[in-house]
Structures are given as structure tokens and as C-alpha cells.
Amino acid sequence: MTPFTTLTGVAAPLPMANVDTDKIIPSRFLKTIERTGLGKGLFSELRYRPGGEENPDFVLNREPYRHAEILIAFENFGCGSSREHAPWALLDFGIRCVIAPDFADIFHNNCFKNGVLPVKLPHAVCEKLMEDARLGGNARITVDLPRQVVIRPDGEEIPFNVDPLRKHRLLNGLDDIGETMQRASAIDAFEAQRRTSQPWATSTEGVAG
Template identity: 55%
Template sequence: MEQFIRLRGIAAAIDAINVDTDQIIPKLHLRTIERTGLGKVLFDELRFEPDGSEKPEFVLNQKPWRDAQILVAGDNFGCGSSREHAPWALLDFGIRCIISTSFADIFYNNCFKNGILPITVAKEALDALMMDAKDPENPVLGIDLETQEIQRPNGATLRFTIDAFRRDCLLKGLDDIGLTMQKMDRIEAFEAAQRKEQPWLYR
């Protein structure tokens, strides 16, 4: 998993509440177990007409937000059914950070496991960041996970809080497999001892 330390990128405003996982990645596209290639169908029904042409009013079809790396979203982002394809699609599109007042629990957890930083802020802070993201002249935000700060285009900074363990995992680029691999010495020592004591398990 790619580390997340600092990010400076274009922020796009998804100014809607209760954006669910079916809007993020419709169930039609859940037939793959590959993590790549899903960015092209991110927000599929919101971004595209049935014939595949773009809906020009959708923010990610407009400049400069086509290259967004940050989403500023309304309350309860990622609600609905549990599907890890949602963070896969966001990451494949290029989204590394999502800022909202609240997230659905499963989606929130899945973001950390896939190298996406979900940041929870107060309503007043979200309103300010939403205005920043809607400014076509300079919708760039800076995210610093080490200092836990968001840098706004006007130079102001906003602090955010995050669970220390999750923060450490993102800073080090550790997903569940990476965390397990850190204990490989202990795993191998256990297997060696078990092989001696219960050799029939390894036949």
C-alpha cells in the first residue's frame, strides 16, 4: 500500500449528503476482483449518460477537477451497502483523501485499508473547504498527515484528529497484509516449533 504523508492537490466538491457506495461504484461493476481499472467507472451513473457520453454538469467532468486528488463531500459519505470496490474505484481515479463531516463506518475503515485518508471535520470547516473546492481559479488544498493539518488556498490551516494507529499505518503504508508481514519472524518461529512438535500437520 502506498504511504500517505503529505498531499497537495486539486479538491473537488461533492456537495450532496448520503452519497452511497452504489453511486460511487454501481453494482454492475462489482464482478471484478481486480483493484485497477475501476477509476473509469467511478460515479458512473452521475458522470455518464447511458450512451457513455459525459454529463458536463458533473464536477469530475469539468476542468480543473478532472485531475482531483481530494474530495470535499457532504454528510454520511460512503453509506449504503458494504463494497470495497468503492475505495478501489476512488483510488484508481486518483483520489487519496476525502473530507466530510461523517462517513459510513465500513467505508471509513475500507479507506484506511486501501491508502485513502478520510478526514472528519466540523460543519463550519467543511463549509469553508467546500467553498475552496468550488473555486475554479485555485481549488488546491494541502493535506499533512504528520502535523494533522489541512492547508487552505488562503493560507489558513485547519487541524484534524485521527486515530493514532490508523495514522501510523498510513504514514508507513501498512495495510492488513503489511501489518501481518511485520510479525513474520514470530510466525516463522511458531511454524518451526509446531513442525517439530506436530510434524504430521505438515505432511
């Protein structure tokens, strides 16, 4: 997983509440277990018209937001089903941070597990950031995870909270497996000691295949 430290980039304004995971990535894209290639399906019901052509009115189909790395939305982002494909699709498109007043719990957890930083800020602050984002590519927003601040284009710093363990994992690019593998030497030592002290518990002789 790619570490998340400080991100400065284009922010896309999405002034919508209750954006569910089916809107983020519709169910027809869930046939794969691969984490790549899902960016094309991100917000597909909003990005494309029935004939398949792009909807020019949707923010991610316009410059500079085609290259957005930050998404700003309103309440209850990521509600609905628990599909992990939702943060996969955001990440594959290029979005590494979502800022909203609050998130659905499962989506919130899945973001941290996949290298996407969900930042909770009050509704009024999200409105200000959307106004900044509407200024285009010259009004870039910075998300500084080590210092836990969002920096507006005018230099104003807005603090946010993040769980210390989740912060550690994002800063070091660790998913659940990566976190476990940091303790690989201790795990190997335990297994070696157990093979010596309890050989009967580790033997596979006589075990049916």
C-alpha cells in the same frame, strides 16, 4: 499499498449528503475483483448521460477537477452496501482523500484498508473548503497526515483526528497483510519452535488430501 504522508492537490467539491456506495460505484461494475480499471465507473450515474456521453455539469468532468486528488462532500458519505469497490474506484480515479462531516462505518474502515484517508471535519468547515475548491486549480488544499492538519489555500490550518494505528498504517503503506508481514521473523521463529516441540501437530503424514 502506497504510503500517505502529505498530499497537496486539486480538491473537487461535491455538495451532497448521503452519497451511497452504489452512487460511488454502481453494482454493474462489481464483476471484477481487480482494484484497477474501476475509476472509469466512479460516480458513473452522475458523470455520464444515458447515451454514454459525459455530463458536462458534473464536477469531475470539468477542469481542473478531472485531476482531483481530494474530494469534499457532506454527511454520511459512503452509506449503503459494504462494497470495497467504492474506495478502489476512488483510488483508481486518483482520489486519495475524502473530507466530510462523517462517514458510514464500513466505508470508513475500507478506506483505511486501501490507502484512502477519510477526514472528518464539521459541516461548516467542509463548506469553507468547498468554497476554496471552487476557485479551481490555483487554490490547492494540503492534507498533512503526520501533523494531522488540513491546510487551506490561505494558509489556515484545520486539525483533524485519526486513530494512531490507522495513521501508522497509512504513513507506512501497510494493509492488513503488510502489518502482519512486519512480524514475519517472529512468526517464522514461532513455527520453527513449534515444529521442534510439537512435531506431531505440524506433521502432514497420513493426512488425506
